[in-house]
Amino acid sequence: MKLIEKYSIGTGDRFGRQGAAQIAAFRKAREQGIVAAIVWNKSSREHMFIGSSPADQREAADRAICAARWNGPYHVDADHIGLATVERFAPFCDYFTLDVADFIGAKPDTEAVDEFMKLHGGLLSEQGAPARLDREAMQAAASRYLAAANQAGKIYRRIVELRGADDFITEVSMDETDRPQSPPELAVILAALADQGVPVQTIAPKFSGRFNKGVDYLGDLGLFMSEFEEDIRVVKWAPAALGLPSSLKLSIHSGSDKFSLYGGIGSIIRKHDAGIHLKTAGTTWLEEIVGLAESGGDGLVMAKAVYRAAFEQIDQVTAPYLTVVSIDRQHLPAPEEVERWEGGQFVAALRHDPSNPGFNPDMRQLVHVAFPVAAKMGSRYLDALAANEPSVSRNVTANLWKRHIAPLLLV
Numbered sequence: 428m429k430l431i432e433k434y435s436i437g438t439g440d441r442f443g444r445q446g447a448a449q450i451a452a453f454r455k456a457r458e459q460g461i462v463a464a465i466v467w468n469k470s471s472r473e474h475m476f477i478g479s480s481p482a483d484q485r486e487a488a489d490r491a492i493c494a495a496r497w498n499g500p501y502h503v504d505a506d507h508i509g510l511a512t513v514e515r516f517a518p519f520c521d522y523f524t525l526d527v528a529d530f531i532g533a534k535p536d537t538e539a540v541d542e543f544m545k546l547h548g549g550l551l552s553e554q555g556a557p558a559r560l561d562r563e564a565m566q567a568a569a570s571r572y573l574a575a576a577n578q579a580g581k582i583y584r585r586i587v588e589l590r591g592a593d594d595f596i597t598e599v600s601m602d603e604t605d606r607p608q609s610p611p612e613l614a615v616i617l618a619a620l621a622d623q624g625v626p627v628q629t630i631a632p633k634f635s636g637r638f639n640k641g642v643d644y645l646g647d648l649g650l651f652m653s654e655f656e657e658d659i660r661v662v663k664w665a666p667a668a669l670g671l672p673s674s675l676k677l678s679i680h681s682g683s684d685k686f687s688l689y690g691g692i693g694s695i696i697r698k699h700d701a702g703i704h705l706k707t708a709g710t711t712w713l714e715e716i717v718g719l720a721e722s723g724g725d726g727l728v729m730a731k732a733v734y735r736a737a738f739e740q741i742d743q744v745t746a747p748y749l750t751v752v753s754i755d756r757q758h759l760p761a762p763e764e765v766e767r768w769e770g771g772q773f774v775a776a777l778r779h780d781p782s783n784p785g786f787n788p789d790m791r792q793l794v795h796v797a798f799p800v801a802a803k804m805g806s807r808y809l810d811a812l813a814a815n816e817p818s819v820s821r822n823v824t825a826n827l828w829k830r831h832i833a834p835l836l837l838v
């Protein structure tokens with residue numbers, strides 16, 4: 428097993444061009460005494476939309492690390508993989524996010540539930556247990572999550588088989604589902620994963636509230652923080668109680684731009700001496716568009732072309748993300764109007780600065796999911812990135828460091 432660092436940030440890099448700018452953010456963090464691993468995560472879906480492969484992703488990561496002479500920790504994450512998609516990723520990744528959300532609620536065999544109750548039935552009523560569940564509720568949770576844990580076991584063993592060794596980091600994700608998991612349910616899930624022999628080091632539950640792409644958290648902050656702290660107690664308890672890796676920590680998906688959460692999360696993890704993994708992948712692609720617009724000239728023309736295509740293809744680009752965006756179409760500016768904008772106005776609308784009166788969260792969410800339209804432009808888009816590199820890099824680095832890593836990890 429490869430050990431995950433205490434703090435890690437999923438950075439993603441849709442087009443594989445921002446590695447250096449992202450590393451620069453981790454350099455700034457290190458200058459402040461913060462050690463965090465970079466995790467370049469990309470899902471099968473993202474690869475498909477962009478036309479890239481896990482081999483490209485590995486190459487972009489290694490190239491960026493080499494060029495920057497960066498000696499900090501980094502990983503390449505096969506994000507949201509399942510049995511059908513894992514094979515292509517296996518040789519090129521050292522971090523695997525096993526997505527078993529589709530198996531939540533699938534019926535496990537009755538013997539499996541009985542077996543689980545025999546082993547763990549009293550676990551959460553014991554002295555020192557981090558969360559409480561009576562036997563009946565525990566049986567209900569086991570019935571709901573055992574099939575998902577069982578699937579995680581299958582995927583994990585498949586990766587070991589493909590790689591020939593257990594030399595990677597395992598994350599299990601259950602975030603892409605309708606109903607949040609409570610802290611006691613998280614304990615049940617971890618027990619079931621331990622039974623399956625899955626050495627889970629990061630676990631991504633679905634939290635209460637909405638984690639929309641590219642914008643701030645929507646929900647009851649107080650409730651989120653108390654649940655989050657309960658979840659932290661569960662992951663701190665699980666290694667000794669269940670024999671899971673001591674590096675076990677929570678992973679927050681769709682974690683970029685959740686500005687109202689970072690301060691609270693940061694103090695809770697420090698209070699409990701816990702680690703964290705924060706996935707922020709899509710926010711970097713948005714900074715490419717901000718950087719293009721900010722450089723004016725041809726860069727601004729490209730940013731406007733991306734917006735126009737996104738606007739015209741709104742149904743296609745939002746379709747895969749309906750559960751994680753909420754766009755009010757009435758608030759989207761018409762492309763003809765955007766055509767007349769100066770660079771500053773475009774940047775104000777798109778950059779995530781809620782204090783700016785020009786900020787438009789609906790436009791931001793649309794552009795967040797619209798990277799396939801840039802992928803279709805092919806080299807025209809990539810050439811624009813290269814031609815406007817200073818402005819793009821500056822925005823990518825500042826966003827990752829100032830708006831994400833520092834608020835979360837800088838004391």
Ligand SMILES: [Zn+2]
Nearest residue numbers: 600602680681
């Ligand atoms: Zn996710």
